[in-house]
Amino acid sequence: MTKPALHLSTDEDGILTMAIDVPGQSMNVITPQLVADLAAALTRLKTEDGLKGAILTSAKSNGFMAGADLKNMTSLFDPGPDDSETDGRSKMARLFDAVYEINSLLRQLETCGKPIAAAVNGLALGGGLEFVLACHHRIVADNPSIKLGLPEVMVGIMPGAGGTQRLPRLMGVQPALLYLLQGKTMSPQEALGFGVVQELAPAEELLSRAKAWVKANPEGGVQPWDTKSFKFPGGVGAFNPGFVQTFMGASAMTMKATNRNLNGPPAILSAVYEGSQLPMDTALRVESKYFATLVADPQAYNMVRSLFISKQAAEKGARRPEGIPKAPIKKLAMLGAGLMGAGIAMVAAQAGIEVVLLDTTQEAAEKGKAYTADRLAKRKTDPAKAEAILARIHPTINYDDLKGADLVIEAVFESREIKANVTKAAETVLGPDVIFGSNTSTLPITGLAQAWTKPENFIGIHFFSPVDKMPLVEIIRGEKTGPAAIAKAMDFVAAIRKTPILVNDSRGFYTSRCFATYITEGLLLLAEGTGPALIENAGKHMGMPVGPLAVNDEVGLDLSLKVQNQTRADLGDAYVETPADKIIEKMNDLDRKGRKNGKGFYTYDTPKHLWSDLTSITGDLAATQPHPDAVKERLIYRQLVECARCFEEGVVETPQDADLGAIFGWGFMPHTGGPMSHMDTLGIANIVAILDRLTAEHGPRFTPPKLLRDMAKNHQKFYTP
Numbered sequence: 001m002t003k004p005a006l007h008l009s010t011d012e013d014g015i016l017t018m019a020i021d022v023p024g025q026s027m028n029v030i031t032p033q034l035v036a037d038l039a040a041a042l043t044r045l046k047t048e049d050g051l052k053g054a055i056l057t058s059a060k061s062n063g064f065m066a067g068a069d070l071k072n073m074t075s076l077f078d079p080g081p082d083d084s085e086t087d088g089r090s091k092m093a094r095l096f097d098a099v100y101e102i103n104s105l106l107r108q109l110e111t112c113g114k115p116i117a118a119a120v121n122g123l124a125l126g127g128g129l130e131f132v133l134a135c136h137h138r139i140v141a142d143n144p145s146i147k148l149g150l151p152e153v154m155v156g157i158m159p160g161a162g163g164t165q166r167l168p169r170l171m172g173v174q175p176a177l178l179y180l181l182q183g184k185t186m187s188p189q190e191a192l193g194f195g196v197v198q199e200l201a202p203a204e205e206l207l208s209r210a211k212a213w214v215k216a217n218p219e220g221g222v223q224p225w226d227t228k229s230f231k232f233p234g235g236v237g238a239f240n241p242g243f244v245q246t247f248m249g250a251s252a253m254t255m256k257a258t259n260r261n262l263n264g265p266p267a268i269l270s271a272v273y274e275g276s277q278l279p280m281d282t283a284l285r286v287e288s289k290y291f292a293t294l295v296a297d298p299q300a301y302n303m304v305r306s307l308f309i310s311k312q313a314a315e316k317g318a319r320r321p322e323g324i325p326k327a328p329i330k331k332l333a334m335l336g337a338g339l340m341g342a343g344i345a346m347v348a349a350q351a352g353i354e355v356v357l358l359d360t361t362q363e364a365a366e367k368g369k370a371y372t373a374d375r376l377a378k379r380k381t382d383p384a385k386a387e388a389i390l391a392r393i394h395p396t397i398n399y400d401d402l403k404g405a406d407l408v409i410e411a412v413f414e415s416r417e418i419k420a421n422v423t424k425a426a427e428t429v430l431g432p433d434v435i436f437g438s439n440t441s442t443l444p445i446t447g448l449a450q451a452w453t454k455p456e457n458f459i460g461i462h463f464f465s466p467v468d469k470m471p472l473v474e475i476i477r478g479e480k481t482g483p484a485a486i487a488k489a490m491d492f493v494a495a496i497r498k499t500p501i502l503v504n505d506s507r508g509f510y511t512s513r514c515f516a517t518y519i520t521e522g523l524l525l526l527a528e529g530t531g532p533a534l535i536e537n538a539g540k541h542m543g544m545p546v547g548p549l550a551v552n553d554e555v556g557l558d559l560s561l562k563v564q565n566q567t568r569a570d571l572g573d574a575y576v577e578t579p580a581d582k583i584i585e586k587m588n589d590l591d592r593k594g595r596k597n598g599k600g601f602y603t604y605d606t607p608k609h610l611w612s613d614l615t616s617i618t619g620d621l622a623a624t625q626p627h628p629d630a631v632k633e634r635l636i637y638r639q640l641v642e643c644a645r646c647f648e649e650g651v652v653e654t655p656q657d658a659d660l661g662a663i664f665g666w667g668f669m670p671h672t673g674g675p676m677s678h679m680d681t682l683g684i685a686n687i688v689a690i691l692d693r694l695t696a697e698h699g700p701r702f703t704p705p706k707l708l709r710d711m712a713k714n715h716q717k718f719y720t721p
């Protein structure tokens with residue numbers, strides 16, 4: 001017999017307790033079984049006279065409910081062909097029915113005529129909070145770390161179980177939009193202040209308080225919005241000035257923030273605008289209509305897949321080699337206490353790992369530790385907690401202090417010689433069985449591994465700056481790197497709660513190599529006389545966090561010059577000079593290094609603005625400027641073709657790694673789900689045709705690799721359906 005998802009029990013007062021305990025899931029999520037169990041329980045509640053009311057709670061101690069089971073939503077994303085022969089109904093009609101099912105069930109819950117109280121013992125997100133909102137009385141454990149919210153917008157969808165209708169009716173349209181459009185969570189205290197919940201209670205009193213409410217309120221089974229006297233907080237309607245102004249402001253702000261790239265926010269705005277002026281039954285159908293429209297667009301599936309499913313799988317070790325037991329990392333040997341070393345030391349110490357932070361002088365090592373103190377103070381970390389974190393960082397110049405470390409990470413200067421020296425010095429103390437990770441950004445791992453006697457224990461662990469903020473870590477397998485090193489690197493990344501991708505050794509690895517194409521294409525456009533504002537705006541409008549010139553300023557134009565010179569030296573005759581190189585050289589000649597010295601392509605006065613004399617080094621602007629779409633096309637396709645090449649060469653091995661690395665490594669247009677998802681969605685044959693045209697117009701950097709041509713011919717995609 002299958003285990004139920006809802007445990008039912010009745011007490012002597014006729015109160016039915018419905019405790020959610022979805023089998024096979026560590027955290028409650030909405031499954032078809034839960035929906036069926038709840039429907040059956042509601043039928044009992046409605047029809048059995050002895051039942052006076054109910055409590056909806058969670059039988060799992062780690063929270064109430066995390067929402068929809070996104071992993072199992074794929075059937076929604078693919079509801080079959082249009083006008084299927086079986087029922088003659090359109091795909092959209094079937095999709096609507098599927099998404100309306102839960103809306104209709106929760107509507108039955110709130111209109112069943114008997115009082116139902118929610119007793120919320122922990123996190124209630126997405127569908128979890130929507131279950132709570134449908135109950136007549138809501139009591140939450142008085143614990144400020146509990147998160148309540150509707151974060152669907154962050155993965156490309158919207159609340160679809162009444163959240164866009166009940167939240168505004170409880171807290172007013174304006175504050176509700178803030179939470180719906182930004183996916184922000186609220187604490188129980190905030191929820192109480194907004195009237196979203198009615199009571200906070202110590203965790204152990206939740207059930208007794210819920211029962212007391214049900215007992216005291218036999219007539220409490222009616223939602224305020226189903227009564228004649230209901231007044232929408234703040235008022236609604238096309239003739240209500242506050243309501244109209246809210247939507248004018250929210251629409252404009254949303255369009256600015258999303259550059260019209262995301263489908264979710266406009267759908268939320270429309271559902272709230274229309275639904276809040278309608279009776280609840282119709283309002284819920286309006287919400288389901290927008291939800292179905294969203295789900296029918298590939299954007300939702302691409303975003304859910306990359307931002308949620310692939311991300312979670314990577315964090316749970318999808319790419320970790322099998323059969324290697326996990327061993328907690330207790331002590332990290334961190335070589336180099338500069339910007340990166342200090343950041344890595346901080347995240348490790350925060351994860352409870354002891355860190356020996358080694359540099360060439362005690363002063364430099366101490367400065368590395370001070371970085372953590374400074375960041376913790378800026379974040380207003382609880383002093384006792386901060387002290388405990390700092391106590392785990394041990395600055396030193398003495399290699400003997402590394403003894404006992406179970407992982408070494410090196411972040412000294414980007415020089416083969418210095419890196420080889422510190423590698424050998426660490427091995428003298430630790431022996432070659434310990435795993436050694438290099439945080440190099442450009443030097444091939446296979447070469448660096450020669451300094452460690454057992455190259456199978458040498459690996460690239462590439463962090464992004466600032467380490468404490470950036471979510472991705474690129475793990476690089478050198479030619480001889482073995483599975484134990486990969487497993488250890490993955491375990492470290494898991495301990496510091498970041499997202500790993502696994503790639504193979506190559507110049508610039510995966511992320512730096514593809515990311516550089518965005519910058520270089522921007523520079524080439526500039527060299528052709530394209531207006532810098534046009535280039536920058538095109539970058540932002542297509543969904544990159546900033547334009548290519550701004551990004552180059554952040555990276556540092558001096559660093560760009562170093563990489564350029566190193567690549568030229570390494571490649572020799574094979575190096576292809578471009579006008580982009582000249583721009584970087586001239587900018588450095590003028591000591592314009594980027595944000596770090598307050599002058600680059602931008603001038604960093606307040607407000608930051610494009611350097612007005614940029615044409616002094618790039619030449620006059622072209623008399624005819626390209627169409628913005630043409631600029632966007634070049635900036636996008638130059639990245640896409642490089643990602644495809646990395647895939648062909650085996651630098652990235654899975655579309656999941658490629659998409660995660662792109663979105664979380666260099667901010668590649670998250671609404672597309674990443675470059676591989678984007679190519680699949682646009683169709684590989686279309687991609688090849690556009691790349692062929694761009695090659696004819698702009699040169700071989702756009703030439704599609706054979707892999708893409710073959711895929712187009714065979715109607716293949718990067719992701720297997």
Ligand code: NAD
Binds near residue numbers: 337418
């Ligand atoms: P940094 O100059 O801020 O720090 C380097 C530190 O290494 C300095 O404190 C220096 O004193 C120390 N050092 C130099 N020689 C040493 C030795 N022999 N023994 C011990 N310590 C020594 O540089 P960074 O930005 O932290 O970069 C460090 C490494 O990380 C480089 O390989 C770089 O390519 C890589 N990286 C940097 C970034 C970035 O954005 N800055 C991103 C990813 C990777």
